[in-house]
Amino acid sequence: MSVDRRKIAVxxxxxxxxxxxxxxxxxxxxxxxxxxxxxxxVNSFKRLQxxxxxxxxxxxxxxxxxxxxAPLLLPLFALLPEAQFHPLPTAIFYIxxxxxxxQALATISESGQSVKSxxxxxxxxxxxxxxxxVAAWFLFNxxxxxxxxxxxxxxxTASGILFAVSNAVSGNTVNSMLALGxxxxxxxxxxxxFVPLVLLCFDQRAQGQSQVPNVALFVIQHGAxxxxxxxxxxxxxxxxxxxxxxxxxxTYGFHLLVPDLTPNSGxxxxxxxxxxxxxxxxxxxxxxxxxxxYVGGLxxxxxxxxxxxxxxxxxxxxxxxxYPSISDASLFLALLPLYRHLFPLMRYTFFAISAILYSxxxxxxxxxxxxxxxxxxxxxxYAITLVWSLGLSILLADAVFAAIRDEWEQEHPExxxxxxxxx
Amino acid sequence: xxxxHGDQASPQTLATHADTxxxxxxxxxxxxxxxxxxxxxxxxxxxxxxxxxxxxxWKTTSIYRAHLPIQEMVDWADSKACRPVxxxxxxxxxxxxxxxxxxxxxxxxQHTLDDLNEFAAHHLRLKLADxxxxxxxxxxxxxxxxxxxxxxxxxxxAVPRSEIHTxxxxxxxxxxxxxxxxxxxxxxxxxxxxAEELQRLYSEExxxxxxxLSGNTAGLDSTSPQVxxxxxxRLRRSMKYAETYHLSFSLFTPGAEPSSWDIExxxxxxxxxxxxAFAPISNFTVDTQVQLYATFSPTAPLPEYDETxxxxxxxKEDLSAFxxxxxxxxxxxxxxxxxxxxxxxxxxxxxxxxxVKENRASSWIIPQWGGVFLxxxxxxxxxxxxxxxxxxxxxxxxxxxxxxxxxTLLGTPSTPASLPLRLHxxxxxRAAALLLSASSTMGSLARLTESLPSxxxxxxxxxxxxxxxxxxxxxxxxxxxxxxxxxxxxARIAEAEAERSxxxxxxxxxxxxxxxxxxxxxxxxxxxxxxxxxxxLVKELKRIVASRKARRQAA
Numbered sequence: 001m002s003v004d005r006r007k008i009a010v011x012x013x014x015x016x017x018x019x020x021x022x023x024x025x026x027x028x029x030x031x032x033x034x035x036x037x038x039x040x041x042v043n044s045f046k047r048l049q050x051x052x053x054x055x056x057x058x059x060x061x062x063x064x065x066x067x068x069x070a071p072l073l074l075p076l077f078a079l080l081p082e083a084q085f086h087p088l089p090t091a092i093f094y095i096x097x098x099x100x101x102x103q104a105l106a107t108i109s110e111s112g113q114s115v116k117s118x119x120x121x122x123x124x125x126x127x128x129x130x131x132x133x134v135a136a137w138f139l140f141n142x143x144x145x146x147x148x149x150x151x152x153x154x155x156x157t158a159s160g161i162l163f164a165v166s167n168a169v170s171g172n173t174v175n176s177m178l179a180l181g182x183x184x185x186x187x188x189x190x191x192x193x194f195v196p197l198v199l200l201c202f203d204q205r206a207q208g209q210s211q212v213p214n215v216a217l218f219v220i221q222h223g224a225x226x227x228x229x230x231x232x233x234x235x236x237x238x239x240x241x242x243x244x245x246x247x248x249x250x251t252y253g254f255h256l257l258v259p260d261l262t263p264n265s266g267x268x269x270x271x272x273x274x275x276x277x278x279x280x281x282x283x284x285x286x287x288x289x290x291x292x293x294y295v296g297g298l299x300x301x302x303x304x305x306x307x308x309x310x311x312x313x314x315x316x317x318x319x320x321x322x323y324p325s326i327s328d329a330s331l332f333l334a335l336l337p338l339y340r341h342l343f344p345l346m347r348y349t350f351f352a353i354s355a356i357l358y359s360x361x362x363x364x365x366x367x368x369x370x371x372x373x374x375x376x377x378x379x380x381x382y383a384i385t386l387v388w389s390l391g392l393s394i395l396l397a398d399a400v401f402a403a404i405r406d407e408w409e410q411e412h413p414e415x416x417x418x419x420x421x422x423x
Numbered sequence: 424x425x426x427x428h429g430d431q432a433s434p435q436t437l438a439t440h441a442d443t444x445x446x447x448x449x450x451x452x453x454x455x456x457x458x459x460x461x462x463x464x465x466x467x468x469x470x471x472x473x474x475x476x477x478x479x480x481w482k483t484t485s486i487y488r489a490h491l492p493i494q495e496m497v498d499w500a501d502s503k504a505c506r507p508v509x510x511x512x513x514x515x516x517x518x519x520x521x522x523x524x525x526x527x528x529x530x531x532x533q534h535t536l537d538d539l540n541e542f543a544a545h546h547l548r549l550k551l552a553d554x555x556x557x558x559x560x561x562x563x564x565x566x567x568x569x570x571x572x573x574x575x576x577x578x579x580x581a582v583p584r585s586e587i588h589t590x591x592x593x594x595x596x597x598x599x600x601x602x603x604x605x606x607x608x609x610x611x612x613x614x615x616x617x618a619e620e621l622q623r624l625y626s627e628e629x630x631x632x633x634x635x636l637s638g639n640t641a642g643l644d645s646t647s648p649q650v651x652x653x654x655x656x657r658l659r660r661s662m663k664y665a666e667t668y669h670l671s672f673s674l675f676t677p678g679a680e681p682s683s684w685d686i687e688x689x690x691x692x693x694x695x696x697x698x699x700a701f702a703p704i705s706n707f708t709v710d711t712q713v714q715l716y717a718t719f720s721p722t723a724p725l726p727e728y729d730e731t732x733x734x735x736x737x738x739k740e741d742l743s744a745f746x747x748x749x750x751x752x753x754x755x756x757x758x759x760x761x762x763x764x765x766x767x768x769x770x771x772x773x774x775x776x777x778x779v780k781e782n783r784a785s786s787w788i789i790p791q792w793g794g795v796f797l798x799x800x801x802x803x804x805x806x807x808x809x810x811x812x813x814x815x816x817x818x819x820x821x822x823x824x825x826x827x828x829x830x831t832l833l834g835t836p837s838t839p840a841s842l843p844l845r846l847h848x849x850x851x852x853r854a855a856a857l858l859l860s861a862s863s864t865m866g867s868l869a870r871l872t873e874s875l876p877s878x879x880x881x882x883x884x885x886x887x888x889x890x891x892x893x894x895x896x897x898x899x900x901x902x903x904x905x906x907x908x909x910x911x912x913x914a915r916i917a918e919a920e921a922e923r924s925x926x927x928x929x930x931x932x933x934x935x936x937x938x939x940x941x942x943x944x945x946x947x948x949x950x951x952x953x954x955x956x957x958x959x960l961v962k963e964l965k966r967i968v969a970s971r972k973a974r975r976q977a978a
Contacts, residue, residue: 276940276944278484279483279484279944281482281483282479282480282483282484283948284483285475285476285479285480285482285483286476286479286948289471289472289475289476289479290952292471292475293467293468293471293472296464296467296468296470296471297464297467297468299467300460300463300464300467301460301464303460411454412451415451
């Protein structure tokens with residue numbers, strides 16, 4: 001009961017903090033909605049409102065080429081009062097989504113999957129945070145708060161992913177696939193998480209039973225579930241929009257072909273601004289393949305810790321996806337505390353955290369210099385996004401290193417605590 | 424620098440050597456499981472590259488080059504594929520002659536004509552227009568009749584005389600009945616007269632076509648320098664051929680009046696018939712505007728008052744500064760196709776009447792741009808002001824002038840007097856010019872695709888080229904058969920398609936993209952990504968080979 005009281009305290013504190021921020025600074029949500037670091041063309045609340053405006057007036061929401069999000073969000077938001085005049089219901093809705101995400105995180109943490117899974121058991125099991133701490137870490141992360149206040153639709157993708165994982169660790173494999181289907185339907189890229197997630201489900205299933213089920217059959221079954229849930233959602237979207245190819249090209253085509261090069265915190269926009277036109281398709285392919293190629297390698301290497309594969313893939317996505325925002329980073333940072341036991345093995349935490357702080361403070365300043373003051377140019381902002389990506393990459397690489405080191409120490413107990421050198 | 428570097432490097436390597444040899448801090452051997460995991464990781468990355476990366480690379484960077492009939496295109500450009508000829512069919516109507524007499528006259532006249540002609544590509548073919556049954560079946564194969572010559576006997580004249588109809592393609596030749604050639608005479612004077620008349624009618628056209636076909640350098644030998652000069656001057660003044668011309672009629676006046684004009688009725692009444700006559704050659708769009716308070720540019724010389732003439736005079740050399748290009752809203756071009764501007768200028772009452780000093784003219788042409796007409800309306804006697812409205816009737820002289828200017832700007836020859844004949848001449852000139860221009864575009868395109876092997880050739884270009892070539896061939900055969908309107912229609916399509924294929928956007932994108940740039944594009948990619956992947960692959964292959972060898976040795 002005492003644990004529950006802590007949880008209630010944390011959750012209500014998070015709720016009140018967000019509400020207070022909105023009430024004390026009523027212009028804050030709109031300010032954050034306009035920030036390129038928070039709102040990208042695929043998750044911006046402003047664009048969602050534009051789509052909603054068209055949708056409620058029976059015009060195709062994709063007319064005008066502003067709205068690029070999944071059509072099922074429209075009837076959902078049509079139920080809420082207009083955010084322009086009554087911002088509070090929408091804000092409270094978003095706060096609840098955040099709390100639900102935190103609850104999913106707490107479930108994941110309490111399952112202990114991060115320290116002890118079917119094939120792996122960490123050495124430093126005792127160094128860990130409980131679910132409430134992990135949830136608190138997520139809820140009081142300024143990136144999460146900013147995303148919530150900016151009402152970015154990435155939070156729905158995040159809940160899809162978190163629910164997929166939390167259902168997987170609790171053994172509800174069907175729900176897990178349905179949740180992943182929802183996330184993939186919203187943002188496309190979560191589909192890449194299928195391989196580690198299905199392995200996580202498989203491990204969970206195999207752990208409970210004495211007899212190990214057939215891997216291939218299991219994967220095919222769950223793949224079919226994922227495809228089924230995505231096609232059901234697409235079917236519903238077709239019913240809403242009425243024009244299948246229009247919404248497909250406006251949403252997934254937009255994700256894949258990256259036509260909008262508005263600056264964001266990622267690496268794609270600058271590169272494609274500078275790209276020779278004739279090589280644009282080729283490099284689109286290269287960038288997407290680069291993003292996708294980590295799935296196979298990481299899953300194979302860290303086969304024994306599928307949850308860690310998911311965590312590190314989320315880090316990869318936060319860095320290399322076409323329209324990343326701080327919400328992606330916040331999702332990665334939310335899952336990282338599950339691996340509190342790896343922190344002693346990480347070597348560059350100070351440098352990584354400094355780089356992230358440095359870039360999150362200087363990023364808005366450089367953006368202002370470039371866009372508003374006119375005393376800087378695009379390179380200012382791009383340089384800061386490079387630093388941001390560098391910070392995240394170091395954190396990610398360090399975490400992966402620590403995980404591998406952990407596995408290594410398990411195999412070689414005699415070399416625990418020794419200096420290692422990469423050869 | 425290298426020395427220093429070497430100095431620094433050597434102790435390090437020594438140290439590591441010492442480390443490994445002395446302390447024996449060898450890492451524990453890898454388990455087979457770890458080796459297999461590493462192999463799988465490398466295989467996973469390479470699988471993505473081979474099964475997804477290479478197809479994408481192939482698909483996105485391969486250049487599609489549709490097949491073009493290069494040799495055929497070059498042949499057209501070198502005018503090997505077609506020698507344009509212009510056989511003009513002239514009908515001879517002889518109502519007052521016997522059939523045999525007419526035949527004889529035809530033969531002798533044709534003979535004389537052939538003797539006179541020195542430009543083989545352009546020749547006149549006489550034909551008797553007597554069989555009226557033939558005229559009824561108007562088939563496609565029938566050649567256009569360029570001219571009908573009607574031979575009419577007239578009693579009261581001594582020598583033959585000719586009269587050309589200005590509104591139809593007909594030449595009347597009046598001859599004294601006594602001059603009907605006897606079947607025996609080989610060179611009757613009437614034949615000579617007709618031949619000379621025809622020759623004179625077509626001399627300018629002949630010279631012009633020779634000028635066009637010879638590439639604007641030298642015309643016929645016999646062409647006098649004056650004629651050659653006038654032809655090249657006319658070609659210089661006329662607009663470049665276009666599918667569609669925009670005619671823009673503008674009323675400019677420095678004051679508030681006149682503020683309206685009966686332009687719609689005037690265009691309909693005075694201009695539409697001419698534009699309809701031009702329909703086989705070009706299309707036209709017409710727009711109009713009225714600009715009040717249109718002042719001269721501040722630098723332009725002002726008109727001077729001439730007491731003797733009681734008129735305001737513009738000097739001839741100042742006419743080029745008359746248009747206030749900075750302030751008068753004269754669009755250079757609307758849509759695609761050139762604009763021909765016609766300016767009707769009504770001077771202010773204080774400067775009326777306004778004329779050109781040297782020749783007392785009230786209009787002039789601006790080469791390749793348009794024409795200007797100074798309209799000096801009758802001032803109302805009381806207030807000494809311009810009329811508020813220009814009626815259709817008062818616009819008549821202006822539009823007569825504009826029509827004339829339009830003919831000149833479109834390159835219509837100045838002779839003969841008959842408008843249909845001049846338009847026929849223009850059709851032939853345009854057909855010849857378009858044939859040459861489309862052919863040379865084909866040649867340029869062929870050379871371009873030959874010299875730049877890296878530019879893509881989309882299928883649309885290949886389709887345009889084949890359309891162009893087939894229409895060029897159609898033009899050529901139509902010309903040979905004397906169907907000039909059909910030839911021009913084909914030539915217009917050929918020209919449009921040729922231009923479209925040459926200016927295809929997706930082709931020119933890579934013109935300035937040399938192969939060295941590709942290194943710059945691929946290197947940043949291949950460096951950071953390729954090196955670890957390739958090194959990993961090589962290491963793994965080495966290991967596999969070594970383990971094979973070891974196994975074989977053990978066995």
